[in-house]
Amino acid sequence: xxxxxxxxxxxxxxxxxxxxxxxxxxxxxxxxxxxxxxxxxxxxxxxxxxxxxxxxxxxxxxxxxxxxxxxxxxxxxxxxxxxxxxxxxxxxxxxxxxxxxxxxxxxxxxxxxxxxxxxxxxxxxxxxxxxxxxxxxxxxxxxxxxxxxxxxxxxxxxxxxxxxxxxxxxxxxxxxxxxxxxxxxxxxxxxxxxxxxxxxxxxxxxxxxxxxxxxxxxxxxxxxxxxxxxxxxxxxxxxxxxxxxxxxxxxxxx
Amino acid sequence: xxxxxxxxxxxxxxxxxxxxxxxxxxxxxxxxxxxxxxxxxxxxxxxxxxxxxxxxxxxxxxxxxxxxxxxxxxxxxxxxxxxxxxxxxxxxxxxxxxxxxxxxxxxxxxxxxxxxxxxxxxxxxxxxxxxxxxxxxxxxxxxxxxxxxxxxxxxxxxxxxxxxxxxxxxxxxxxxxxx
Amino acid sequence: xxxxxxxxxxxxxxxxxxxxxxxxxxxxxxxxxxxxxxxxxxxxxxxxxxxxxxxxxxxxxxxxxxxxxxxxxxxxxxxxxxxxxxxxxxxxxxxxxxxxxxxxxxxxxxxxxxxxxxxxxxxxxxxxxxxxxxxxxxxxxxxxxxxxxxxxxxxxxxxxxxxxxxxxxxxxxxxxxxxxxxxxxxxxxxxxxxxxxxxxxxxxxxxxxxxxxxxxxxxxxxxxxxxxxxxxxxxxxxxxxxxxxxxxxxxxxxxxxxxxxxxxxxxxxxxxxxxxxxxxxxxxxxxxxxxxxxxxxxxxxxxxxxxxxxxxxxxxxxxxxxxxxxxxxxxxxxxxxxxxxxxxxxxxxxxxxxxxxxxxxxxxxxxxxxxxxxxxxxxxxxxxxxxxxxx
Numbered sequence: 079x080x081x082x083x084x085x086x087x088x089x090x091x092x093x094x095x096x097x098x099x100x101x102x103x104x105x106x107x108x109x110x111x112x113x114x115x116x117x118x119x120x121x122x123x124x125x126x127x128x129x130x131x132x133x134x135x136x137x138x139x140x141x142x143x144x145x146x147x148x149x150x151x152x153x154x155x156x157x158x159x160x161x162x163x164x165x166x167x168x169x170x171x172x173x174x175x176x177x178x179x180x181x182x183x184x185x186x187x188x189x190x191x192x193x194x195x196x197x198x199x200x201x202x203x204x205x206x207x208x209x210x211x212x213x214x215x216x217x218x219x220x221x222x223x224x225x226x227x228x229x230x231x232x233x234x235x236x237x238x239x240x241x242x243x244x245x246x247x248x249x250x251x252x253x254x255x256x257x258x259x260x261x262x263x264x265x266x267x268x269x270x271x272x273x274x275x276x277x278x279x280x281x282x283x284x285x286x287x288x289x290x291x292x293x294x295x296x297x298x299x300x301x302x303x304x305x306x307x308x309x310x311x312x313x314x315x316x317x318x319x320x321x322x323x324x325x326x327x328x329x330x331x332x
Numbered sequence: 333x334x335x336x337x338x339x340x341x342x343x344x345x346x347x348x349x350x351x352x353x354x355x356x357x358x359x360x361x362x363x364x365x366x367x368x369x370x371x372x373x374x375x376x377x378x379x380x381x382x383x384x385x386x387x388x389x390x391x392x393x394x395x396x397x398x399x400x401x402x403x404x405x406x407x408x409x410x411x412x413x414x415x416x417x418x419x420x421x422x423x424x425x426x427x428x429x430x431x432x433x434x435x436x437x438x439x440x441x442x443x444x445x446x447x448x449x450x451x452x453x454x455x456x457x458x459x460x461x462x463x464x465x466x467x468x469x470x471x472x473x474x475x476x477x478x479x480x481x482x483x484x485x486x487x488x489x490x491x492x493x494x495x496x497x498x499x500x501x502x503x504x505x506x507x508x509x510x511x
Numbered sequence: 512x513x514x515x516x517x518x519x520x521x522x523x524x525x526x527x528x529x530x531x532x533x534x535x536x537x538x539x540x541x542x543x544x545x546x547x548x549x550x551x552x553x554x555x556x557x558x559x560x561x562x563x564x565x566x567x568x569x570x571x572x573x574x575x576x577x578x579x580x581x582x583x584x585x586x587x588x589x590x591x592x593x594x595x596x597x598x599x600x601x602x603x604x605x606x607x608x609x610x611x612x613x614x615x616x617x618x619x620x621x622x623x624x625x626x627x628x629x630x631x632x633x634x635x636x637x638x639x640x641x642x643x644x645x646x647x648x649x650x651x652x653x654x655x656x657x658x659x660x661x662x663x664x665x666x667x668x669x670x671x672x673x674x675x676x677x678x679x680x681x682x683x684x685x686x687x688x689x690x691x692x693x694x695x696x697x698x699x700x701x702x703x704x705x706x707x708x709x710x711x712x713x714x715x716x717x718x719x720x721x722x723x724x725x726x727x728x729x730x731x732x733x734x735x736x737x738x739x740x741x742x743x744x745x746x747x748x749x750x751x752x753x754x755x756x757x758x759x760x761x762x763x764x765x766x767x768x769x770x771x772x773x774x775x776x777x778x779x780x781x782x783x784x785x786x787x788x789x790x791x792x793x794x795x796x797x798x799x800x801x802x803x804x805x806x807x808x809x810x811x812x813x814x815x816x817x818x819x820x821x822x823x824x825x826x827x828x829x830x831x832x833x834x835x836x837x838x839x840x841x842x843x844x845x846x847x848x849x850x851x852x853x854x855x856x857x858x859x860x861x862x863x864x865x866x867x868x869x870x871x872x873x874x875x876x877x878x879x880x881x882x883x884x885x886x887x888x889x890x891x892x893x894x895x896x897x898x899x900x901x902x
Binding site: 118198 | 428
Binding site: 157176177221236240247250253258316 | 512521585588598606608690695849851
């Protein structure tokens, strides 16, 4: 990479979303050995995500990008992230109508909203990377774990495929990969975020509804975001320590 | 005391069998546990590196801009009349390239290699003009928020292609500007 | 999507735990129950059930040997199951299974049977030739001390093992219940009553199977059934069943009365997709009917033939009911979405890895093993058989 381009990357504030660290990592990506990028200190990070429900337009970009980036089986039934569409009758908020055809991979078809009386919105879902995750608690062999930087990962070399973790996840975020017969789930694009890139879903989101956040980074706008917004996590009554924070989440969302 | 154990020979034998079994298990266990298991927590520490060692598909905007800086700025902001507020004037200026163009890490890596004189296949950026792509975000459907510009197919622009009126990188038309 | 009603999370299309995981708690339940019946004689001195003591132990062993098989068949990577032993995760309710299982198999059942049969093993060893001699010699560990002192020691040790074995049997099956009861993500499973309900239903099913086996084997061997023994077993079955039914009813009433956020979904499920297997088979046919039949025997004096018929029918219904209970827990707990907004169906394959065929084979396997065990370690001596005829 020549000096001019590097200088441009460092100076630019408007278009460049990455830090200097990513520029270094990029050289390793080009060299085909991304894991050797030297500048990632695991103890300096604590990852999570914010999702702005009001900003989601249901494009399904995130679902497609996630499958592409992470080599997720393309069939219905295997999703690391998906998008749900809610129609809530204001008179009966406890029984929302929800659809998520093929997880939103093909977008959403037009659907009935009689008289426009329903409250409607999209909700992107993904692994909550819980701080007290029920799935890692139940794994009998230590094949799934919370990494020191707060990401729930699966060790595919050790997973025995007992499916207890799938049962234990209250959010339906896990599945068994039919090719490896091991548990699979969102890694928060661990191979990307440890090199200064954002997750694939956040990268392609046309409205910026999803944002990767690093709670240990004092300069991360998440601190201001959490201070100034009414935020909520999914199923807080289960005390999982979910780290995907939703802005504008409706009470009808399950 | 000796008398108590005089007829316990068979008990000693069965105890020995159990003891041998337990010792064999403990030895096998020592051998079978991966060396890096438990160094960071109750898991194999190497699994973290394996999670990192994956190829990326989406290069990220910075690497696009890195090479296509001129193209990028010209397309989004008309140099003759730079937008006062790029977000309200041209909402597509906040889109990342790969939102529409798809995953381009391979393109970026190969192109970098070619620039450096190395041998790598030519992987051009595919041209995306399909209306389906536009409609993915702009078709009017239930639950799509009001701030998002939406069209009903048939009601808007007859049967023309989207790109016949809207430039993808700067979709506002002259009519939009006037109206 | 066929079979799906309402909304389920997209990853919930596939049911995770199949019929094999239904069989697993059913088998371990039979083990725990059979052992507890055996311990009645040894620890609680219920002399009347003596004729079934050894049969109950062998039944427990036969079923225990098969118990891990459905789990093994179900794993995505059976070849890695040893990891549960070498790196058991102490936070995981499932991780201790290997140890609990091995402890119960080796530390309790095999040892107790060995001490109990030692005299027979030594006598057979000394009296036979060839392969048979070598085989029985190996089973005794080539130790031929059958002096009165040694046999007294065997009896003492056997008694200690049984005393340790009762809490172990409780542990074995209560533990299986805990694996389900501790899943907070699943409101159908998540209740502290689950281990207790599992335990008592295990006792019920174990007593029932030994009772049926005793009747069937007596019929096959052409020996008279000891009716005092049979009546006693049936009485204990009745007691255990009443406790089991009370606990399950308590769980049900608690759910209905509390009517928490999951109640609507679970109520709908029980009234539709689980109606036949839960209300009809488990509760009416498999619980209330046998309880009423066993209660009738306590109240009315039937003759021997009528009692035997009642016991045979009640025992069979009991096993069907307990199997339905395992089915309703395991499969029922997966028929509703964790979003509580939709329901799915379980489609069982036939000749697939987790289909009906392997399930049937696994269910029949313990009986084959038991047949071999009965040959190698006869529970009744010829003298007893003779006295049975005379009586």
